[in-house]
Amino acid sequence: MTVPVLVVGAGPTGLTAAAVLRDLGVPCRVVDRRPGPGIAPKGLVLWSGALECLDRLGVAEKIAETALPLTGGSYWSNGRRLAVARFGGLTGTAFPGPLCVPQPVTERALHARLTELGGTVEWETEATAVAVNRGGPEESVTVTLRSARGEETLTVPWLIAADGARGLVRDSVGIPFEGHTFDRxxxxxxxxxxxxxxxxxxxxxxxxxxxxxxxxxxxxxxxxxxxxxxxxxxxxxxxxxxxxxxxxxxxxxxxxxxxxxxxxRVHAKVAPRFREGPVLLAGDAVHAHTTAGGQGLNTGVQDGYDVGWKLASVVRGADPALLDSFEAERRPASVRAVANGDQQTRMWLLRSPAARLLRNTVLRLLSATGLLEKKAIPLLAQLDLDHSMSPAVADLDGAPAVPRALRLGRRSPDLALAPVHGTTARSLHAHLSAGRHTVLVHGDLAAGELAARAAAVVGERGAGDVVRVLWIQPANTAPAELPQDGAGFAVARDAGDALGGAGAPWCAYLRPDGVVAARSGPAGLDDLLSRLPSRPPRITPVPAQGPVLSSPPAPRRPARTPPLSASLERGDPHAARRRRTGGSAT
Structure with missing residues (x-):
């Protein structure tokens, strides 16, 4: 057996990463020390950002079947309502509000999807030792696994650590956990x-x-x-x-x-690094949240989706520097989510009468002015993340022609589209489903010719299974049709004129997570295409199972307690921006 990626941990984060890898044609091995999928309903709320990731994996609809749409959140004191924020008003998404669904439902849906994609989880298989191998032509990771079969040692090119706040991997590669634990x-x-x-x-x-x-x-x-x-x-x-x-x-x-x-007990902690060479850490392994706002599960799912598609791209020939953007993007998002939950929890626990009076007054004011709903809901939904300073996004030649609806480094909104030439998708996100990279070309017949050229290049590079080309024709113009067949790309029309009228063609590269990674005019198309995966997966042979010992498994290693040293404020989400411009756990 050959496998380029080992995933340690089969909770929501690990299952998401593994399913994305398999969906993008990259085999992986998944291990978890538990006897099976989780049964404790720890996480309870799925917000829009995570639901969009789950939708691209094809599981959101299944999860929603038994979910309860939440209508709002309110604060009360002495039996009187101080403030209320209504949910369900987010636009530009198929998921305008949060869903209440116990975590085991989400885990089962992800596990079923992984199985459909040909993946499996090796339950009751625990990672007991992890070591990064340096000094050779390529870095790798050696892992010792313990199961009922005994022990095995294997070496893999990449490891995704999704083994939780008390997992082995983060400690093994020397990454601390910075933040604090609440006394209550x-x-x-x-x-x-x-x-x-x-x-x-x-x-x-x-x-x-x-x-x-x-x-x-x-x-x-x-x-x-x-x-x-x-x-x-x-x-x-x-x-x-x-x-x-x-x-x-x-x-x-x-x-x-x-x-x-x-x-x-609840914690507010974030690791200072999300990567150590070929080891990438995600979910609770690198950020621990309070329960306020239900952010832990959501942030973990988005971590898993992000590391999954980026690692799949690198295995398929993309520049390995793409993985630098995992920490550059996901750590600031995690710092923000953890800080938000930390602030909410501190607000709950105020004891001074004067502080409580001030809190209640501020809540009333924020609710009366609508600011509570306007500010808090997008923050919790995690649809407004800004990756414009990420090393993985860039404006290319001719980019100023691209409309503001597709802002660089931001998630693309779910714009309304009209089907053309037999296509059925009626929104931009419907074309982004299944975690594919999307080359969007906008304009009339000249843009169609660019789209055909892009599709031909994608096919020549052997990436047709993970890259889609979408030609969007302007609204209020007669449908254009290429004289040739136009195979290899989809065609739609802008139903709401959000992408501008008939003018010079322009192009955009939308990543599998929907973020606008590059924008260009016709002259920059080749540069834009060079950023895409370009070949089938590069598979490095490694043993699927090492020597099996006759002795029974040893007792599990006691869980290590992360240090309580540094404060949460050390995780500054704007530090990377300044450098560039200057030069639930439970």
């Missing part, structure tokens, strides 16, 4: 909540002695509390949860038939 203990209970409001609004009840969060679920509710540590480590009893509910809730609520409960 946090409790969660999932069950039936008699007397709860009928709508699907997330309620935050902030009392002098702590917070109560009520999250509607498809088949019940989640209640969430903080409290002083009491020395207990077992999950909270239903009686304790009910007592806290009575003390902090609006009254008249009864929790029963609890099916899952947990007691844990």
């Amino acid at each position: 203990m946090f409790l969660i209970g999932d069950g039936r909540l008699e007397g709860a409001p009928a709508d699907a609004e997330v309620q935050h009840h902030i009392a002098p002695d702590g917070v109560l969060v009520i999250v509607p679920q498809p088949d019940g509710h989640r209640v969430f509390f903080d409290m002083e540590p009491d020395g207990q480590t077992e999950p909270p009893t239903e009686e304790l949860l009910q007592r806290l509910l009575d003390e902090r809730g609006p009254g008249g609520l009864r929790l029963h038939d609890t099916w899952w409960a947990s007691r844990f």
Whole structure:
């Protein structure tokens, strides 16, 4: 067997990365020390950014079948509503609001998709040692795996570490975890909540002695509390949860038939590096979030998607420097998400009467002016990430002709399109499905000729399975048709004139994650095409399984506790920008 990539960890992050790799034609091996897919519903909310990634993998629709669309979030004090932000108003996306769906549903959908793509997960297989090999012509990673078969040692060109906040890989390659752990203990209970409001609004009840969060679920509710540590480590009893509910809730609520409960500490941490040579770290392995805003699962899915398509591109012949953009883009996004959750949690836990009064006043003002909804929802949805300073994006010759709707380094909005010549997709994102690279060419017949040329180059380079060419004709113009067949690319029309009228043709390269990576005029098309994967995967032979020992597996290595040294503020998301312009865990 040959495999260029080993994925350690089969939670949402690892499964997303593995599915993207397989979908883009790159085989990988996936291992996880657990006996099977997760059953604990730790993550509960999927926001638009993660849902778009899952949609391109073909699993969002399946997940949405059993999900509950959340309608808004509100803050309450002394039984009175201080503020509300309505969900569901985001534009330019097929997912205008968040969905409430237990994490195991997402994991099962991703695992099923990986299986469809020919991948498997080796459960009860634990990475016990990881070492980066330097000094040869190419770096590699040697990993020792332990399972019921014994131990095996293998060497792979690339390793994706998605093994969680207490996983082995980050420690093994010498990357610290910077941030802090909250002093308070946090409790969660999932069950039936008699007397709860009928709508699907997330309620935050902030009392002098702590917070109560009520999250509607498809088949019940989640209640969430903080409290002083009491020395207990077992999950909270239903009686304790009910007592806290009575003390902090609006009254008249009864929790029963609890099916899952947990007691844990929350952290706000980000690793200073997301890569160590051929080892790329993603998800909880490099960022630990509080529960506020439900950002951990969402950030991890987007990490997995990003590292998956970028590593697939490199294995298929793209410049290895593309992987430098993984940390350059995903770390600032993680710092922002962690800081947002950290700030929300601190706001919940204010104890000073003066500080609580100020908080409540600010919440009322932000809600009354609409700023809470305008600012908070896009931040949580993670659709507004700016990668314009990334080393993986560039404006090329003739780029000023490209309209503002496609901003460099930003996610492309889901623009309305009209089908032409038998195509059926009615939006830009529908053409971006299945994680392909997209060369977008806009204009009349001359643009069609550019699109045909681009499709021919893609075919000659052997990348037709992962690169699509899309010719978009301007709105309010007669449909143009090439004299030749036009095979190798799709044709659509701009239904809303968002991309400008008939003028000089222009081109844009949309990455598999929908981000505008390059823009050009006709003269820059060759430069734009040079940035795409150019050949079938380069496979490096490695043993699928090393020597199997006759002895049984040794006990698992005790989990290491990350250091609590540096503060979260050391993770500055703007540091990279300044350098360039100057020269849930639980």
